[in-house]
Amino acid sequence: MFKNESVIMEIIRLENVSKIYSSNGVSVNALNDINLSINSGEYTVIAGPSGSGKTTLLNIIGTLDKPSKGKVFINNEDISNKNKSELSRLRLDKLGFIFQAYNLIPVLTALENIEFAMMIKGIKELERREKALKVMRELGIEELANKRPNQMSGGQQQRVAVARAIVNSPLIVLADEPTANLDSKTAILLLDMMQNMNEKKNITFVFSSHDQKVIERAKRLIILKDGFILEDINNRR
Amino acid sequence: MKILLKLAWRNIWRNWRRSLITLIAIIFAIVLSVVMRGIQLGTYEFNIKTSIELFTGYLQLQLQGYNDNPSLHRTFKPDSSIIKELIDIPQIKGFSPRIYSGGLINSKSNSTGAIIFAIDPVNESKVSSFHTKIKDGEFIAPDNTFDIVVGKRMLKNLNVNIGDTVVILTSGYDGSMGNYKFRICGAFSMGYSDFDGIAVFMHIKGADELLSMNGRISSIAIALNNLRDIPIVKEKLNNKFKISGYEALDWKNLMPDLKQLMELDDISAVIYLAILMLVVAFGILNTLLMSVTERFREFGVLLAIGIKHQQLILILILEVFLMTLIGIIVGTGLSYLINYYVYLNPINLSGDFAKIYEEFGFIPQIHSTMDISIFLSTVYSIIIITAISTIYPAYRVMKLEALKGIRYT
Numbered sequence: 001m002f003k004n005e006s007v008i009m010e011i012i013r014l015e016n017v018s019k020i021y022s023s024n025g026v027s028v029n030a031l032n033d034i035n036l037s038i039n040s041g042e043y044t045v046i047a048g049p050s051g052s053g054k055t056t057l058l059n060i061i062g063t064l065d066k067p068s069k070g071k072v073f074i075n076n077e078d079i080s081n082k083n084k085s086e087l088s089r090l091r092l093d094k095l096g097f098i099f100q101a102y103n104l105i106p107v108l109t110a111l112e113n114i115e116f117a118m119m120i121k122g123i124k125e126l127e128r129r130e131k132a133l134k135v136m137r138e139l140g141i142e143e144l145a146n147k148r149p150n151q152m153s154g155g156q157q158q159r160v161a162v163a164r165a166i167v168n169s170p171l172i173v174l175a176d177e178p179t180a181n182l183d184s185k186t187a188i189l190l191l192d193m194m195q196n197m198n199e200k201k202n203i204t205f206v207f208s209s210h211d212q213k214v215i216e217r218a219k220r221l222i223i224l225k226d227g228f229i230l231e232d233i234n235n236r237r
Numbered sequence: 238m239k240i241l242l243k244l245a246w247r248n249i250w251r252n253w254r255r256s257l258i259t260l261i262a263i264i265f266a267i268v269l270s271v272v273m274r275g276i277q278l279g280t281y282e283f284n285i286k287t288s289i290e291l292f293t294g295y296l297q298l299q300l301q302g303y304n305d306n307p308s309l310h311r312t313f314k315p316d317s318s319i320i321k322e323l324i325d326i327p328q329i330k331g332f333s334p335r336i337y338s339g340g341l342i343n344s345k346s347n348s349t350g351a352i353i354f355a356i357d358p359v360n361e362s363k364v365s366s367f368h369t370k371i372k373d374g375e376f377i378a379p380d381n382t383f384d385i386v387v388g389k390r391m392l393k394n395l396n397v398n399i400g401d402t403v404v405i406l407t408s409g410y411d412g413s414m415g416n417y418k419f420r421i422c423g424a425f426s427m428g429y430s431d432f433d434g435i436a437v438f439m440h441i442k443g444a445d446e447l448l449s450m451n452g453r454i455s456s457i458a459i460a461l462n463n464l465r466d467i468p469i470v471k472e473k474l475n476n477k478f479k480i481s482g483y484e485a486l487d488w489k490n491l492m493p494d495l496k497q498l499m500e501l502d503d504i505s506a507v508i509y510l511a512i513l514m515l516v517v518a519f520g521i522l523n524t525l526l527m528s529v530t531e532r533f534r535e536f537g538v539l540l541a542i543g544i545k546h547q548q549l550i551l552i553l554i555l556e557v558f559l560m561t562l563i564g565i566i567v568g569t570g571l572s573y574l575i576n577y578y579v580y581l582n583p584i585n586l587s588g589d590f591a592k593i594y595e596e597f598g599f600i601p602q603i604h605s606t607m608d609i610s611i612f613l614s615t616v617y618s619i620i621i622i623t624a625i626s627t628i629y630p631a632y633r634v635m636k637l638e639a640l641k642g643i644r645y646t
Contacts, residue, residue: 088545097538108244115240119240120544120548
C-alpha cells in the first residue's frame, strides 16, 4: 500500500433511526426513519434549515443522544445497548467533537486543554505533551500554547478545539456549527485547516451547519428537512 | 493526576471571592471550635488539677459509705497492711491521714460554723499544696498540736488576728462535747470566698484529742505522680481493700457537683459546636452547588469528549479536598497560636465573671490546653462535614447527561 492510499471502510451506519421528542403531551418527530452510512475519509456536511434535525442527527451519531427507534453502528459495533461508561470510552477512543461555542476549559491553557483529552485516556504526561505540541505545530497554533481561552480570539479558541478533537486520532470528528460564532475570514481559515486535515491525513469529518462556506466545501452533502433526508449528494469535490 | 490537581486548584480560584468566603467559614469554624474547646477543657483540667492538688488529693481511701454519709462513726484506724500497700504501689507519690468534722468556732466577739479539716503537717505537704495558700502568718508546725489555720474571710468574720486564740466546740466520736482552745497561726486564701469563710485546718493530733478519735481517721489522701494513673491505682486499691470494707474514691466521686457541672457544660458546648458545624456545612454545600451548577455546560462538554462521571466527581472532590486542606492548615495554625498563648498566659477574670466562677467553686482563671485530641476531633469534624456537603453536588454531577450539560444555560 502506498503512503497516501488508505482503505475505505464504513465507520458509521444508521438503520431506520427515528427520534421523537415529547414535551407536555406533544410529540415532535425530529428524525424519521433515517438510513445513513458514512465511510472513512469522508468530508460530510449535514445541512438544512433550523429544526430540520441536523443537530439531533449529529448528536445521535456522536452517542450523546439515543434514538427512539432504530440502530446506530460505529465501526460495525451496535451501540444501542451500551451503558454510560462504555459510551464514554467509545467517544474518547473513536470520536472527536467540535462545538459551536468552542467550549474549552477556561482555567486551562491551550496546551493543557489539548492534553486534557489525552489525560482522560490515560496517556503518560511526556507522551501527551509531545503529541499536543505536535498537533499544535501542524495546525500552526503553537504560539497559543500558554494562553488561556480568555486570552484568545474566537478563531484561535476554535482552532485549539479542533486540535483537542483530533489529538486522540479519532475515527471521526463531529463538528456542530463550528463557524457559527466566527467572522467570515476566520471561518475560512478554520475550514481550510479542517479540509487540509481531511485531504492530507484522511481524517473523517461530519459537520452540521447551514453556513454556505461549510456547505460549499462538502464532498458529501446531506440535506435534511423535517427529519427526513431530502438529498444525499456524494462526490461533490 | 497532576493536571487534575491543577484543574481543581484553578477552579477554586476561578471565583476567588466565593472560595475565600468558604475558606474563611472553614477557618473560622476550626478556630472557634479549637479555641473554645481548648479553653473549656483547659479550664476544666486546671480546676480539676487545682482542686486535687490543693486539697482533695488524687484519690482518697475511706470506709465504704463515708463519702455519701460522712460521720465520725464511719472512721477507721489505718492498719499496717494499708500503709504497706500504699508504700508498695509505685504510682503513689505520698499519702496523708485526715479527719473531717464540723463545729462551732468562737472568738471573743463573734462565732461561726466551721468545717474542720485535720491534717498531718509533715505528710500533707506531699499530698496537697494547701500550705502554699497561707497569706498571713505561717502553716501549722509539726509540734504545735493546737495551732490552726483559718481563711482570711473567717479571720475577718471572727474579728481576730494571727496569734489570737479561739475556742472550737464540737461533738466527739464518743458522743462527748469537745471543747478546746486553739491558736490561729496563719490565714489562707483559696480563691473561693465561701470556702475561706468556713474552713479550719488543724493538726491531726489536736483533732484526735478534740474529737476523742483515739487514732481513728476519716480518710487517707493519696497523691500520684501522674493524673492519668488515677484509674489504675483506684482499681488496685479497690481490688485489695474492698473486701475489708474500704473504697478508693477519685475526684469524680469526691466532687460530684464539679463533675456534673462539667458534664452539663460539656454537653452545651458540644451542641453549640454541632450547630456551628452545621452552619459551615450549609455554607460549603451552597458554594459547591453553585460551583457545580455554573459549570454544567463545561461538565457536559467534558462528558461529550469522553470523561467519565467518576473522573468529574474526582475533580470535584479534589477541589473540596484542596479547599478543606487550606482551611485546616490555616485554621489549626491560627488556633494553635491562640491556644498556645492562652496556655502560657492564663487570663485572670475579674468583676462579675470572677464571681460566677467562684460561685461554682472555680478559680476565676481561663486556661487552655494543647491536647492534640482537640485539634484532631475538630479536623475530623470538618472533614466529615465537607464530605457530607459534597454528596449532593456529586450526585448532581453523577446524574448529569452530556447533552443536557452542553445545552445548560
